[in-house]
Amino acid sequence: MAAKRKKKIGSQPESLGTPSRWRLQHGGFSEPIREADPETGSPVQHRRAVDTLGMMLANGTITQEMHDAGGYFRALFRRAALDGMSRSPLIRLPGKTADALSERNMDARRKVAEALDALGGHESAAGSCAWYVVGLEMSVREWAMRQGWGGRPVAPPQAQGMLVATLSVLAGHFGLVPRTRAA
Template sequence: MAAKRKKKIRVRQESLGTPSKWRLQHGDFTEAVREADPETGAPVLHRRAIDTLGMMLANGTITQEMHDAGGCFRALFRRALLDGMVRSPLVRLPGKSADALSERTIDARRRVADALDALGGHDSAAGSCAWHVVGLEMSVREWAMRQGWGGRPVSPPQAQGMLVATLAVLAGHFGLVPRRTAA
C-alpha cells in the first residue's frame, strides 16, 4: 500500500505588528509612528487608540472645557474604582483588610455621585451617558444601541447630542466655565 501523506493545514497567523481584529472592532487607531524605545533603543511602532472625546474636540463638536470636564469625570471614575476592573495591591499592608477602601477612593466616589446628581441622577439620560460613555469609555454608538436610556436604544445622532449636553453640564459642575449671573 502506498503511504498516505498528511495534508498540512496552514493556520493564518495575525501580524503582531497590527492591532488584532478584536481590538479593531472596539475603535480606530492612529497611523503607526516608528520610534526608538527609550530604555533599549530598539525600534518600535506606536499606535494610539482614538479617544471619543478627543475626536469630538478635534471636529469642533465640543469645546476644550467640555473635553476637560470629561477627562476630570473619567479620572474620578477610575480613582473611585468604578470601572469594573478587579485590582489587587502589589504591596499588602499588615492589619489592613483587602476590602477596605482608601480615603482617596471614597472621596472620588463621593465626587462621582455629586457629578451624577448634577446630571439628574444615575438613571437620567445624562447620568447614563456619563457613566457608560465617559466613565466606562464605551463608544457613543455602542452605548446608544446597547444601553441607551431607560433600556431603550437611542439613535446615534441623538446619543451624540446627549453626550454634548452631558459634557456641558459637567463643565459647569466642575467650574470649568464661568457661571452667568442675572443682571
C-alpha cells in the same frame, strides 16, 4: 495502531504586532508610529486609540472646557476604581482586607456621585452617557445601540447630542465655565 493527531487547518494565530480582533471592534486605531524608545533607544511602534472627546474637540463639536470636564470625570472615574475588573493581590496577609479602598478612592467615588447627581442621577440620559461613554470610554455609537437610555436604543445623532449636553453640565459642575444668573 497509534492514533494520528489531526492538524487544525485555517486556525492561524493572531499577529502580536497588531491589535486583536476584539480590540479593533471597540474603536479604530491610527496607523502605527515608529520611533525610538527614549530609555533604550530601540525602535518601537505606537498605536493610538481614537479619542472620542479629542475628535469632538478637533471638529468643534465641543469646547475646550467641555473636553477638560470629560477628562476630569474620566480621571475621577478611574481613581474611584469603577472602570476595571476587580483585582486581587497575589500575596494575602492574614487578617487584612484584600479589597479595601483607599481614602483617595472613596473621595473620587464621592465626587463621581456628586457629578452624576448634577446630571440628574445615574438613571438619567446624561448620567448614563457620562458613566458609559466618558467613564468607561465606550464609543457613542456602541452606547447608543447597546445601553442607550432606560435600556432602549438611541439613534447615534441623538446620542452625540446627549454627550454634548452631558459635557456641558459637567463643565458647569466642575466650575470650568462661569455660571450666569437669571435676572
